[in-house]
Amino acid sequence: MAREFQRGHKAKISDLTPGTDLYVGVQIAGPGLTFDISCFGLDANEQLSDDRYFIFFNQPKSPEESIQLLGAQAGDNESFRVTLDRIPANIHKLSFTATVDGAGQMSQIGPGYIRIVAGGEEVVRYAFTGSEFTTERAVMLGDFYRKDVWRFAAVGQGFDGGLDALLKNFGGEVAEEEPAAPQPQAAALPFAPPAQAAAPSFGAPAAQAPAPTPQQQMRAAPTIAAPMAPHAGMVPPPAPAPAPYGQPGQPPQQPQFGQIPGPQPPAPYGQQAPAPYGQQPPGMQPPGTPQGVPQGAPQAGAGLQAALQPYKETATGQRWTPQNQQLMRVDLTMGGTPVLARQGSMVMYQGKVDFGYKGAGFAGRIVGNSTGQEMQLMRCTGRGQVFLAEDGSHLHAIELQGDGICVSAENVLAFDESLQYEVRRIDGHGIPGGALFTMQFQGTGTVVVKTHGVPVVLPVTPTTFADCNAVVAWSSASQVIISSQVRLRRNAYPGHSGETVNLQFRGAPGNFIVVQPYEV
Numbered sequence: 001m002a003r004e005f006q007r008g009h010k011a012k013i014s015d016l017t018p019g020t021d022l023y024v025g026v027q028i029a030g031p032g033l034t035f036d037i038s039c040f041g042l043d044a045n046e047q048l049s050d051d052r053y054f055i056f057f058n059q060p061k062s063p064e065e066s067i068q069l070l071g072a073q074a075g076d077n078e079s080f081r082v083t084l085d086r087i088p089a090n091i092h093k094l095s096f097t098a099t100v101d102g103a104g105q106m107s108q109i110g111p112g113y114i115r116i117v118a119g120g121e122e123v124v125r126y127a128f129t130g131s132e133f134t135t136e137r138a139v140m141l142g143d144f145y146r147k148d149v150w151r152f153a154a155v156g157q158g159f160d161g162g163l164d165a166l167l168k169n170f171g172g173e174v175a176e177e178e179p180a181a182p183q184p185q186a187a188a189l190p191f192a193p194p195a196q197a198a199a200p201s202f203g204a205p206a207a208q209a210p211a212p213t214p215q216q217q218m219r220a221a222p223t224i225a226a227p228m229a230p231h232a233g234m235v236p237p238p239a240p241a242p243a244p245y246g247q248p249g250q251p252p253q254q255p256q257f258g259q260i261p262g263p264q265p266p267a268p269y270g271q272q273a274p275a276p277y278g279q280q281p282p283g284m285q286p287p288g289t290p291q292g293v294p295q296g297a298p299q300a301g302a303g304l305q306a307a308l309q310p311y312k313e314t315a316t317g318q319r320w321t322p323q324n325q326q327l328m329r330v331d332l333t334m335g336g337t338p339v340l341a342r343q344g345s346m347v348m349y350q351g352k353v354d355f356g357y358k359g360a361g362f363a364g365r366i367v368g369n370s371t372g373q374e375m376q377l378m379r380c381t382g383r384g385q386v387f388l389a390e391d392g393s394h395l396h397a398i399e400l401q402g403d404g405i406c407v408s409a410e411n412v413l414a415f416d417e418s419l420q421y422e423v424r425r426i427d428g429h430g431i432p433g434g435a436l437f438t439m440q441f442q443g444t445g446t447v448v449v450k451t452h453g454v455p456v457v458l459p460v461t462p463t464t465f466a467d468c469n470a471v472v473a474w475s476s477a478s479q480v481i482i483s484s485q486v487r488l489r490r491n492a493y494p495g496h497s498g499e500t501v502n503l504q505f506r507g508a509p510g511n512f513i514v515v516q517p518y519e520v
Contacts, residue, residue, distance in 0.1 A: 002115070005126040007156040008334045010317070012149055013084065017118035020084040020150075025076035026098060026141060028112035030130065033104045036163050037078035039067055040170050042093040046315060047171035053091055054172060055080070056163075062087075067094065076115075084150045093145040095155075095170070099138040099163040106133035106158055114141040116152065126154035133158045134352075138166050145317065153317050157333045158383060320397045320446050328388045328395045328448055330414070332380060337445070339380040341388055341414035351384020379417070388414050393450035404442040404476035407449055411472050411516075416445030426480055426503075436468050436503070440476055449473060452518030460511035465502045473514040478507040 003016070013020070026037050041053025041062065048054055052063050060069035066086035070079040082094065096114060100106070109130040116124045126142055133139065136158030143153045159166055314323050319334040330339050332353065340358055358377040380386050389395070390413060398405060400419065409423065420443045426436040441447050451472055458464065460478050474480070481504040505513050 002122040003124045005124055005154040007126070007128070007132075007154055007336065008319070009126070010151055010153040011124070012151050013144070014149060016116065016123045016152065019118040021118075022082045022084065023070075023117035024080040024082055024096060025074065025115045025117065026078045026096065026113070027076050027115075028098050028109055029077065030104065030109040033108060034101045035077065036099045036101050038097050038099070038163070039069075039080055040093075040095040040097065040166075040172075041067060041087075041091045042095060042170060043090055044092045045312065046093060048167070049171065050090070051172060054167070064088070082144065084144070091146075093143055095143050096141045097138060097159075097166055098141060099159075099166060101163075104137070106130060106136045106139050109133075114154075124152065126156070128156050132156065136160055137162045143317065155317075320399075320448070322395065322397065323387065325394050326389055326392050328397065328414070329385055330380070330388065331385050333383050335416070335418075338417045339386065339414055340377045340417050341380060341386075342390060342412070343376045343378045345388045345390045345413055346378070346380075346386055347389050348387040349384055351382065353380060353382040353384040353386055355380055388448065390450055393452060394454060396449045396451065396455075397446050398449060398473075399446050400441060401444055402442075404440060405447070405473055406438045406440045406476050406478075407447065407473040408471065409437040409439050411449050411451065412439055413448045413450045415441060415447035419443045419445040419447060426482070442476070449514075451514075451516040453516055455514050455516045457512050457514050459509070460505045460507040460513060462506060464505045464513065466505065466513055466515050468503050470515050470518060471503060471513060472516050474505060475507065475511040475513075478505050478511045478513070480505060 003011075005011075013022075028035055028037070036056065038054065038056040040048055041050070041055070043049040052059070053067065055062060055067050055069055057069070061067065064086055066083045066088075068081040070081055073079055080096070087094075107130045111127060111129050113125050113127045115122055115126070128139075128141075138159035138161060140155045140157045140159060142155055145151055145153060159169070161169070314321055314329070317334075319331050321329045321331070323329050327347070332339065332351075343357075346355065356379045358379040393413075395413060406424070415421065419441045421439055421441050424438050424440055426438065449472060455472055460475070505511070
């Protein structure tokens with residue numbers, strides 16, 4: 001039974017089908033438009049380092065025939081055969097794309113899809129329409145990518161350029177018109193011989209009609225909506241979701257604060273932090289050293305490329321991706337919702353992104369008048385990637401899945417607009433400004449919190465106290481009480497009592513607080 005995917009959905013191939021010999025069909029059409037449908041075999045850096053794995057009309061198969069272009073059949077404009085267990089280890093991703101050949105743009109297309117068929121049975125389908133695009137002339141439809149095991153992701157990301165621009169985006173080179181004729185020389189390059197026999201599990205869709213002509217295929221075939229079958233593999237991220245914040249039974253030594261939706265969760269807070277990103281110059285690192293390298297060890301040897309390798313952009317296919325401890329990347333094409341971020345936190349962006357002022361309303365003016373730290377937000381919309389940072393603070397992406405968390409207003413950097421949020425005021429004599437303002441987030445989405453240094457997560461007990469300037473966040477179910485105590489401060493001076501204000505936290509087992517190693 002086919003599963004209907006939406007943009008951004010991911011799943012392990014093993015959760016979709018036990019087979020590894022797969023049929024991939026693409027249906028895309030528009031009035032007066034013709035399309036080039038291709039597959040890019042990319043390396044660990046998402047680059048086309050081997051041109052023989054660019055599968056298109058002039059190169060219909062890879063050297064060992066693990067990727068083959070089959071042509072139009074069974075209602076698909078183009079189809080491929082992908083044998084995952086025969087793909088070389090240096091190929092980490094297969095990106096299926098469609099580009100307009102000639103004039104036109106993706107907003108003119110009708111309903112289309114990319115689907116996977118195993119053993120003659122359709123197992124997954126991702127449908128799209130032209131209303132999802134504007135002036136783009138290409139679209140990245142779906143990816144097979146290797147993350148421990150092979151997985152599939154529905155991408156649906158538009159691209160402004162045509163096939164040549166897409167090829168350059170993946171690091172390939174566009175041949176000139178005249179020397180394009182002697183292209184068959186690529187067959188003379190040495191490589192492993194083709195496999196002797198095809199895997200028996202492969203099968204094109206059953207009950208196929210005779211293959212129509214390419215002109216007939218420009219009209220979309222009727223689509224039968226198959227029932228959805230809930231499955232854990234359909235919900236990103238692929239790993240099992242952690243227990244929500246604040247639920248009983250959560251071990252305090254394994255807090256989920258700061259967990260980022262990506263392939264590698266960070267070490268629990270309170271433990272030895274990983275080495276700073278790119279701390280040691282790559283030219284001095286021995287080959288194979290993974291420290292500070294987001295996508296594998298840098299290539300051995302000197303040179304500009306080797307020096308810049310550890311600092312390349314990290315693209316994981318997730319909406320929120322840390323580039324290092326102080327820089328966060330958000331992909332607005334994933335999720336389909338805008339992002340609210342502090343004004344001035346954008347350091348770079350790619351694509352078509354619009355930035356608009358988002359006032360914090362009456363509650364925001366209260367924060368500004370009382371503390372001088374008004375939450376001035378900008379609304380980021382469009383199709384592209386935005387990079388966020390502020391004052392070199394450590395950034396932590398917290399993914400909420402229906403639960404809630406309170407964050408000190410000055411520690412909020414950005415969050416998904418899909419989250420419900422409100423500003424809360426904690427009054428207390430002795431607090432700077434007369435009150436502590438926090439933002440409570442609830443729902444499903446991600447909030448990015450900034451801290452001075454690596455924070456620590458502590459369980460809430462009847463005797464848990466924290467300095468109001470050091471506390472970053474706490475579970476929304478915790479109770480906060482103002483507690484004044486007298487203690488000697490490091491900067492106490494004659495005539496100063498050293499009186500300070502602490503916050504006492506109370507709550508059931510499973511509640512937590514987050515404290516940074518910093519105090520005003």
